[in-house]
Amino acid sequence: MKPKRSSKAQRLDIIATLPQPVIETILCLLPIEEAAMTSILSKNWRYKWTTIPILKFSHYSVNISTAESYLCNRWDISDLERERIYEDIMRKRSHAIHQVLLQRQGPIHEFNISMDADDTCFEIDQIILDLSRNHTLKKLTLNFDGSDSYALPLFVFSLRHLTNLYLNTCNINHIPIFNGFGSLTSLSLKCIMISKETFMQLLSKCPKLKSLYLHVFDGDPLGHEYHIIMELFKCLPVIEHLMTSGYFIRLSVQDLVPKELQISLNHLKYCTIEDMCFVDDHGLPFLCVLIKCSPNLGKIKLDLNSISINTNCCYDIKCAKFVEHASVKFEELSAQLEEYSAKLKEHLNVWLERLNEVEIKFFGNFKLELEFVKFILARSPGLTKVILRTYGVNKNEELEMLKILSRVPHISPFEIVVEIMSKRVYVYKL
Known part of the structure; x- marks a missing residue:
């Protein structure tokens, strides 16, 4: 059967x-x-x-009619009509999110919203107000795209139980006197409009912050007011993972980088700097000071942006040297190059016992880049891997580069991984 x-x-x-x-x-x-x-x-x-316990909303969470979608993509409708359609879509999306929140029967631990918004989006204000009454929320992501930064409402700062906060394209006008984010361990600020005083007040009220990501555009006001590097590190006593991107170093440091900081970043283990430039007045000094004040640093990751230099000059990739451009004279650039090379010698007493990996993207084998790698090799007894993702470097230049690096005094054997942008990978053990 x-x-x-x-x-x-x-x-x-x-x-x-x-x-x-x-x-x-x-x-x-x-x-x-x-x-x-x-x-x-x-x-x-x-x-x-x-x-x-996890709610995630995006552009696709609410279906809009085909007609509305068609009208939004048409170029021959008036701005007033386009704005009316946009507001109608925002109302529908916000209404759908409200319906979900009203039917909730349990705690919300994570809330993620990723969609268009402008500086006066009252529908999203109401959604965040509803969330502020939820004392179980741990992770909040507000990821907005729009021509104007979304004006963050003040009741966001009543979410005192947050452990993770991600803000993209937001405008923080003022933080009132508040108890702070006592449980916050991860903070990501991307394209944020915020004053220096508000920024420092926010960081100072996050005593457990371990991970910080800062992405600053050239037009952001953060760096136009004051140089904040000294105050920044004083607000990060337990930071473990620091990531910067965009114009943060240039706008916040400029030419006021001290040889030493008044505070040691003893907990910093992982440092990522995107859009790093060796040949300006702040990139290399900032990096040297950061390394010197981080004795427990385990990994350094650099994403170089050497081609975009603020001195109206450019690199000759084949010759691996500066070339004259516009009114900038080659002799002036050579003198500048020697000046920056001397900055490394100011930190000869640096000793990175815990550093085990260095990764550099868009490595062009220029003098300063090569000098920095040599500087690290000679002062990192625990180094096990150096990853160089090269750009504009041919095979002969790579072999010459490896010969130079092999002659640098180093205590323990390590690997150099050379990865060409065309995905060819070579591994050398030294």
Whole structure:
């Protein structure tokens, strides 16, 4: 006698009998609209989606009509009509998010919203106000795209239990007197409009901050007011992972980098600097001071931006030297190059016992770049790997570079991984 096959409804019941945390984990992996659609499966599934602790909303979370989508992409409609359509779409999206929040039956641990917004988006204000009444929220992501920065409402700072905060394209006008984010360990600020005083007040109220990402555009006001590097590090006593991008170093440091900081970053283990430039007045001094004040640094990752130099000059990649451009004379650039090379010699007493990996992207094998690698090799007894993602460097130049590096005094053997932008990879053990 053949065994009787279970029906589809019975199979659904088997899934429904899984422990609630398992079901929540499964539903959290689905887009929020698909998770909500599970309510039609059966009576057992009607309210299961309302208890998932992670909510993520994006442009695609709410379907807009084909006609509205078509009108938004047309070029021959008036700005007034386009704005009306945009506001209608925002209302529909906000209404859908409100409906989800109203049907919630459990705590919210993570909330993520990624969509268009402008500086006066009252619908999103109301959503954040509803979240501010939830004392269980741990992670908040506000990722906006728009021509104007979204004006962050003050009640965001009432979310005192946050551990992770990500803000993109937001305007923080003023932070009132508040108790701070006592539990915040990770902060990411990308394209944020914020004053120096507000920025420092925010950091000073995050005593447990371990990870900080700062991305500053040239037009952001953060660096136009004051040089903040000294105050910045004083606000990061337990920082472990520091990432900077854009114009942060140039705008906040300029020519006022001291030889030593008044504070040691003893907890810093991982440093990432994007858009790094060796041949300006601040990149190399900042990096040297940071390394000197971080005795427990384990990894350095640099994304070079050597081609865009603020002295109206450019690199001759084939000759690996400066060339004259516009009114800048070659003799002046050569003198500048020697001046920057001397900056490395000011930090000969640096000793990085815990540094084990260095990664440099867009490595061009220029003199200062090569001198920096030699500087690190001679002062890092625990170094095990150097990754050089080269750009504009041919095979002969690579071999010459390896000969130079092999002659640098080093205590322990290490690997040099040379990765060409064309994905060819060479590994050399020295």
